[in-house]
Amino acid sequence: MNDQQNAKEFPRRQFVAVSGAVGAGTLLAGAAAMSGGTAVAASGVGDVTTPDACPTTPPPGGTGPCPPASLQGICGLPTDNDPLWHDVQYCTSGIVPPPPQPKPDCLKMTPNYIVLHGKPETTHNYLLLPSCRVTGIECPYLVTSGPPNYWHEAWETARSGGDVPVQYPNIGLGINSQGARRFNQLHIHMAGVRASTQRRLQELESQGRMATSPSQWGNPANQAAVTGSAGDRVYRILRLPNLRENLFGLLNTNVVRPNSLSMANQTMIVVPKMTATGFAGAFYVLNSDTSIHDGTSTCDYLLVYS
Template sequence: MNAVGETNGMPRRQFVALSGALGAGALLAGAGAASAATGPSPTPDPCPTGPNPPGGPNPCPPSGLQGLCGSPTDTDPLWQDVQYCTRGIVPPSGQRPTCLKTTPNHVVLHGKPETQHNYLTLPSCRVTGIECPYLVTPNVANYWHEAWENARAGGDVPVQYPNIGLGINSQGARRLNQLHIHMAGVRDSTQRRLQDLEASSRIAGQPSNWGDPQYQVAVTGTQGSGDRTYRVLRLGGLTQNLFALLNDNVVRRFGLNMADQTLIVVPKMTATGFAGTFYVLNSDSSLHDGTNTCDHLLVYG
């Protein structure tokens, strides 16, 4: 693949240079346990009507990145839903979303179809998706940690499914353009396959090895989706910025585009519950039988 690709209108090298200039780093830690297949629906939070809640020292992309990360005046439906939950602005359609959780950094909404194992974690500020270079900087919130804290057993919006998966689609595979991490289920066979691969030393233990050929493996997902090839990494926690890890160790290494990547997180489960580690899967169309969507692995309906 050409090393000088395009990332939403910006040449890849310019994206990398901007990302490096802004920096990348590690943030919050994650822990918890996956949930059982039954349980009550989460109780919606009241939607606040005041201004956006305070965030970190620089919680949103600067105005200079609006061409890549989106403008606050955009009319994307998911972004309008976020503005309703954080600011009380009713969408032009008049349809008010159910705000399951609203914090200074993120909002939780129902996914489609609405089930007890299909939710979304979205930034409370304007971020179109994985192509936004602000995501690889140390200023950005750790949305993956926050999604796990929501989805795990005992979380505020727990995923009612034996095995949990978190995922984000590439720019080309998504329909809506506000960053959203899917919180859904994964099949038991997917969990078993990942543990078998780990036992066979087919999963990278260090981010620097993430893209090595021996860690590019076939995983069967939802029924009828067939085998897809993923680069798989094992992490002891969600303490690091996964977007930055992907950009530094896969995208820049192989001359790829961030916009083309899908990213999936599957907590390792044992008979006693969450094992304390995570499988992080990445793929794109540059791989043989690769994919740019997380939909092959996640169970929504």
């Protein structure tokens, strides 16, 4: 689903009881302080797999509890009426969406997340959504150690050989800011990126123009322009060897808080590094917002949906 048009919040809807997980008080204290694989080579193999109701190997990160009740004002209420939340409820609990919203195709289901088609519906446009009620990137719970590692799971799902492979020469994973998205259930886009984006990122890497550790991510020296569907936009670029760490937490700790920014305004795009032989064992993590010159708060300029 292309979020590029800025739309106001749609109301949302019900699901999952919140967990009063151990350590919630500590997590809330931190949250309050913040408020003010082998992949991508286009594989002609593999249609989308049938829904998988069995849990896979637990992802790195948390065990998948939902945001605590005290964060529902920011992270969404179980009684909310957002279309994507209706889709999640249908796939997890069989609750039929209200008319005229159609029933979604539940392409993959696990205890922690589901996978759906994006719009337009192509073989390189999918969405990964938490099975818990989480509005989006602004939810403070995402930067704690509690949630599953949704980025890692998106890559494992979308890569060549994954359960719902993105069939495009290069893969991109992305999330929009609160103001740039159309729907208000957290969703990571699993889509294509242009070959020119891949080349540009490898060129910047060879020039040493990107961070190689999270602590360098917010340094203006690691900002660079990348051309997308709306011309050149500037991104903060970090190279990581894997997606084992919580990217939301890394962004908050190393970029947002040191610069007195808001998580709600951030976009993130993950581009696996590819060579002629396939996945090169590294990921480019791009972040931007409108606080930087020629910055953007949407991932839609770099991702290819149709």
